Amino acid sequence: MECTDEFGLWRVFMKKEKKKRLHRIAERAKVRRERKLETVNGKITITHSGFGFVTLPENEQGEKPEDVFIPPQFVGDAMDGDDVKVALLPPRDDHPGDRDRGPAGKVIEVIGRNREELVGELLAGHRVRPLNKRMPDEIEISGSRNGAKRGDWVKVKLLSHEDGVWRGAVRRVLGRAGVIAADLDAVMAEYDLAPVYSxxxxxxxxxxxxxxxxxxxxxxxxxxxxxxxxxxxxxxxxxxxxxxxxxxxxxxxxxxxxxxxxxxxxxxxxxxxxxxxxxxxxxxxxxxxxxxxxxxxxxxxxxxxxxxxxxxxxxxxxxxxxxxxxxxxxxxxxxxxxxxxxxxxxxxxxxxxxxxxxxxxxxxxxxxxxxxxxxxxxxxxxxxxxxxxxxxxxxxxxxxxxxxxxxxxxxxxxxxxxxxxxxxxxxxxxxxxxxxxxxxxxxxxQPDPEKIAEFTGIMEDSFGLTPGDLTERKACNAFLAGLPDDPRRPVILSLMLRSMxxxxxxxxxxxxxxxxxxxxxxxxxxxxxxxxxxxxxxxxxxxxxxxxxxxxxxxxxxxxxxxxxxxxxxxxxxxxxxxxLRYLEERLDAGLDNFYEGVIVKVVANGIQVDIRALGMYGFVERERLPGEFRRSEFGFRQERGHKNYKPGDFIYLQLSHIDFARGTALFVPAGHAR
Structure with missing residues (x-):
């Protein structure tokens, strides 16, 4: 029995060693591949959608190079504001248009961290949801919670990033999420704002x-x-x-x-x-x-x-x-x-x-x-x-x-x-x-061609508009002069502003x-x-x-x-x-009308994102809250039995359903279909 156990332990040990050896071989091959690519250093900005842009310093001639686009799968363990080394990716042969869209790259090393701490709300299961939406979605907490309870704002020290999971430790409690004074304290701590004068x-x-x-x-x-x-x-x-x-x-x-x-x-x-x-x-x-x-x-x-x-x-x-x-x-x-x-x-x-x-x-x-x-x-x-x-x-x-x-x-x-x-x-x-x-x-x-190309794609696919070369002011003004005078106009202006x-x-x-x-x-x-x-x-x-x-x-x-x-x-x-969100919650609790007109800006697998101009914010409609059965189509959701479609650029009338404070999102349902 002892021999059998020892043999079993030996086999487990050898399997682990083999896995480590294969991992080391893969890492060395990855390093060799990346060494063949041109590398640049810069500061990364990560968007709410998960992709990033790396800003490069001026060259010797005083010219500023184009930002490097970083797809979400190539951000690695970089966080917003980090100094990073990036391997520039070659344009894909099957996408010749990529050659006109500016450089893309992959983060291969974090040279310097922008921050060691962040602020978030403590959730169930020893998890923290960061207040800043440019930070990782969740942090797993190791060790003591230092008296923090679920629903508290806490300051977290980042410890490690392994297998795609960030881990951290609670340093101190800032107050109860949902109490406005504590919410403002959390914002001040997250963004390191100086206090009022004494x-x-x-x-x-x-x-x-x-x-x-x-x-x-x-x-x-x-x-x-x-x-x-x-x-x-x-x-x-x-x-x-x-x-x-x-x-x-x-x-x-x-x-x-x-x-x-x-x-x-x-x-x-x-x-x-x-x-x-x-x-x-x-x-x-x-x-x-x-x-x-x-x-x-x-x-x-x-x-x-x-x-x-x-x-x-x-x-x-x-x-x-x-x-x-x-x-x-x-x-x-x-x-x-x-x-x-x-x-x-x-x-x-x-x-x-x-x-x-x-x-x-x-x-x-x-x-x-x-x-x-x-x-x-x-x-x-x-x-x-x-x-x-x-x-x-x-x-x-x-x-x-x-x-x-x-x-x-x-x-x-x-x-x-x-x-x-x-x-x-x-x-x-x-x-x-x-x-x-x-x-x-x-x-x-001047606007970045990569971001203008993305905006142009949205305009053509979702709104049926052709903006022209928006890296020129004359084209910008011509495009603005021709915009429809309806609720889509402020949505388009907002998207255009984000592309600048x-x-x-x-x-x-x-x-x-x-x-x-x-x-x-x-x-x-x-x-x-x-x-x-x-x-x-x-x-x-x-x-x-x-x-x-x-x-x-x-x-x-x-x-x-x-x-x-x-x-x-x-x-x-x-x-x-x-x-x-607190204002909307108060209206909901008071039983006041919560009906809004919006414009669909994005359709994802689990629902639709809507720009609600009256609130100056995005709302979200979960797919299961749409009336009837829908399937994904090329442009959005198409009703299985019927003629109803939901696609970017469409108007939609909504009713507020509830607030998800953990995710910082207002959830809506199509008006007349609350359930």
Whole structure:
């Protein structure tokens, strides 16, 4: 019996050794194959769908290579943001079109991890579902849960990745998922957002006095601010005056002179650089500067304020900016207006009782001139108009109660302000270049052919549209002009926007594809954006003949701000999407109507994904919730007995069924078929 057992153990041992040996042989063969392929290093971005794009550094000529597409099966154990080595794959001979779609590759090594921890919700079975949808679907927990219960937000340290399974350990509990304050805490922890300033910081910041500089007095000019009704800061104001010629006007764009209060390398300059931006989560504001200082340097109504102004001389009839000049000023805001009341005045001529005739006259003149400025800019620069409604949750910061949702389209009152800010930013970008001042520019590269090809395929297959060459602005505008004026339009705009690259910051001027500009800086929001503040500081030092920061510093700051801006945006969308689900749950529990119109954007094996514009989110209909029996067809689902089809591009009316918080998804059924 002993011999039999020993022989059996020996056979098991030999089988394991053989398996290991075969694995080593396969690995060596794999390495030999990959060595024959060209390899490149870059940073990987992984999409919600599981595939990735690797961004490569600039070459010696300063050119940026195309991103490398990584199919889901070739992502390996790379996570979003990792530095990776990629083996470039040869185009497939049976798919000659692949040669026109840009390079594809396979991750063969993770050179550097972007993160060691993540935040997720603890599920049954010692599993954690990450909050960030770009992270792995699930993490298996090893060891103690450190007091965490199912349904808690937890911070997890990643331990290993073997056989396609990620394992981690619970480090600490953040709070109960579903409690809005805890949801926001989880978002802040996942995206590593800096906390609000302390009372001590506020007290210290409030004592800062402005530095001295020569200023022009413009307190006699009728000056106004136009902001959202719930604005947290006031860093820009406008004025308008006659020009030297009867055919011209001078628009004054007055920006809070933040550099007067925040000197380079001072305590709050370092804090502002660390944050880089104010972050506006629904229900929680995380300002770049202390609240007391923000209030002090904002352009408050009725008081003299330090401003950094750009005066634009504009032809009234054509809208052409003839010239500009920049200087430090003292201004006094006469009227604080909001977009809603200005829009009511522009649409219907109705104005609050305290509006003077002078204010009304100035507003009408501003509207006429900025309309012409926009027309001139459209003809000269061919900017792309992607007017997409923004749907956001309104949440009280005092008690974290959800107040509702609001859908906002750009209105003419906002375009009036935007036109002036764009012109001021362009003027400053031009001056930086002309005077050789190291600065930071806002750039937006041409669309990636790979992503445009994917978008084109969706348009042709799902919507019967042929976009043309969307790497050219003229083609983009022609495509947008021909879009149907129905609920499909915002869906198409959303998909088009997703196919475009992000704008980012760079230490040298380059193309801003969306605006059609080549020397464009951010100058008009120094209270909430560090790139604007550092440009203000550079101009202050230039004006006072003191040393400016170097181009090398601008390179570092531009890259850091670009990364933090993307992170802040991701945090905002994560919080907004989470609170939308809470809002829908509250409506469901209250028995309120939950019927919505949507457009099908994708059909997968287990159901259909629907873009619901009224909610600004995707919903999902499970296949078994469709009425009747359906089978997959080339384009979607076809009813076995009947004529009903579900395919991308179709309208569908839905009723909310329930919320799957673990997966972060709202589940719907076709209207009238709830069961």
């Amino acid at each position: 009372a001590k910081d506020d007290e210290e910041a409030a004592k800062i006095e402005p530095r001295e500089i020569a200023r022009e007095d413009h307190t006699g000019a009728l000056t106004l601010t136009i902001d959202p009704f719930d604005a947290k800061d006031f860093d820009d104001a406008l004025s308008i005056a006659p020009g030297e010629k009867p055919s011209e006007v001078v628009i004054g764009v007055h920006i809070s002179d933040v550099a007067a209060f925040i000197a380079p390398k001072s305590k709050f300059d370092k804090q502002a650089e660390k944050r880089s931006f104010s972050c506006y989560l629904p229900g929680r504001t995380l300002p770049m500067l202390p609240k007391a200082l923000t209030a002090k340097i904002s352009l408050q109504a009725g008081v003299n304020s330090n401003a950094h102004s750009v005066f634009l001389t504009v032809e009234k009839e054509t809208g052409r900016v003839v010239s500009f000049r920049r200087c430090h000023t003292v201004v006094k805001v006469d009227h604080r207006l909001n977009y809603e009341e200005v829009q009511e005045f522009l649409d219907h001529g109705k104005a609050p009782a305290d509006w003077s005739d002078g204010l009304k006259k100035e507003l009408r003149l501003m509207l006429d001139v900025t309309r012409n400025m926009r027309k001139y800019r459209k003809a000269a620069e061919g900017f792309i108009e992607l007017d997409l409604p923004e749907v956001r949750v309104l949440c009280s910061e005092a008690d974290n109660k959800i107040l509702g949702m609001v859908s906002k389209m750009p209105r003419e009152s906002e375009q009036l302000v935007e036109e002036c800010m764009l012109a001021a930013n362009s003027a400053v970008g031009t001056e930086l270049g002309e005077k050789g001042i190291a600065g930071i520019y806002r750039v937006h590269p 690259p992000r704008a980012y910051y760079l230490e040298k001027p380059a193309l801003h594809f969306g605006l059609g500009k080549t020397r464009y800086a951010h100058f008009t929001s120094p209270i909430r954006r560090y790139p604007d503040l550092i440009v203000h500081q550079q101009l202050w030092n230039y004006d006072t003949k003191t040393r400016t920061r170097t181009a090398a510093t601008m390179t570092r700051v531009a890259a850091d701000c670009s990364m933090k801006e993307e992170n802040n945006d991701a945090a905002y969308f994560a919080a907004n999407d989470r609170l939308k």
